[in-house]
Amino acid sequence: GAGVSQSPSNKVTEKGKDVELRCDPISGHTALYWYRQSLGQGLEFLIYFQGNSAPDKSGLPSDRFSAERTGGSVSTLTIQRTQQEDSAVYLCASSLNAGQIQETQYFGPGTRLLVL
């Protein structure tokens, strides 16, 4: 079946603009994760959704970052007033059962964000 999909695959934006990144998890997966991969920081966990709710948003880098998930499926990560340090690959992953860290997380191909 279809894996995790993300769109756009690449995004170039100007500093100060808002961007929205989309993640379509595997159908039926209740857990959804966002990570950021950058040269300086490696792979960082950003936020986790259990169904539609995110119990802890403290992993988001700043208050310019927000995320939501609707209908227990698609999730969007929004970055407001983008800065150059936001340039990175944003990865989404999903797993079948929420609340089970031992479950395999299936990763999407990522969105490569470049802020000029």
Add this chain to the structure above:
Amino acid sequence: AQSVTQPDIHITVSEGASLELRCNYSYGATPYLFWYVQSPGQGLQLLLKYFSGDTLVQGIKGFEAEFKRSQSSFNLRKPSVHWSDAAEYFCAVGAGSGGGADGLTFGKGTHLIIQP
């Protein structure tokens, strides 16, 4: 908080030779440990994981890893590498108590180069 160290940034191995990639973790309780591989232009793919039971874990593509609690290590091994194994390898730890809310903590990765 948990952490993961992958001491080797780059490793070069001849095709057909054996491979061992090192991973050390820091976590107070029993960790959930994972190895992921990221090929150029590809998403992260799970190779294997450990959360209980036999400390020698078999994975896909002929990889195995051994959990050693006394050394806080989870090293990845393969008896004979193939040119297609050239990729970035990430070790990760998950906090079982968080039930997924903390996501996975990744190491910085080891870049594997295969020479003919």
